Amino acid sequence: MRKQPRQRRSRQMVDALIDATAQCIVKHGVDGTTTPRIAECAGVSVGSLYQYFSDKDALFEALGEKLAHDVARALKRLPLPESANLHDLVGGAIRFGFDMLNAREGLFLELIRNWHRLPTARVADVLQDHFLELARLYFIKHHQKYPIEDLQVRMFIVANSTLFTMVRQVSQDEGLLRQEDVAEGLTNMIVGYLGGETGPSR
DSSP: OOSOOOSHHHHHHHHHHHHHHHHHHHHHHHHHOOHHHHHHHHTSOHHHHHHHOSSHHHHHHHHHHHHHHHHHHHHHTSOOOTTOOHHHHHHHHHHHHHHHHHOGGGHHHHHHHTGGGSOOHHHHHHHHHHHHHHHHHHHHHTTTTSOOTTHHHHHHHHHHHHHHHHHHHHTOSSOOSOHHHHHHHHHHHHHHHTTOOOSOOO
């Protein structure tokens, strides 16, 4: 971002530009999204857009960060019932993730299909950090049941391999694998790797 919005009106303009970027991606795709189209959708001049964003990649990055924070906030609101076992909690989080990736009128799907050429490193960092923090809190609370010494290493591997697998599954054009089968396979893999019992609670 070229300059930080300080006044309320400026912040509203920046928010409108980020929202307009999402709308343009849904309507025109990543390749068809241009700064003039974004400015028009937001109801501002292209000159006003360039006061805050140098190009459409900067807008893509800002949108990605916003979406990542939205997902992270939603993850924090996931219920963590005392009676649920690790399999139930991991499976619930993965299915929630798939629901998020499939939502927003195809926005996530279009971004995922172009993941390799978008500024997504910061997005991955935000999601990874929130996932690691949630896992840290859970395993501190249940340390006697899951005495994992290299928790940080394991959670880094789990977070990144899970995110990559989910992105690959959602981006398949033909849907070669059922999403539910992938979710269950991921859940069993993660729970087994963390030393828990696979399979849903009875």
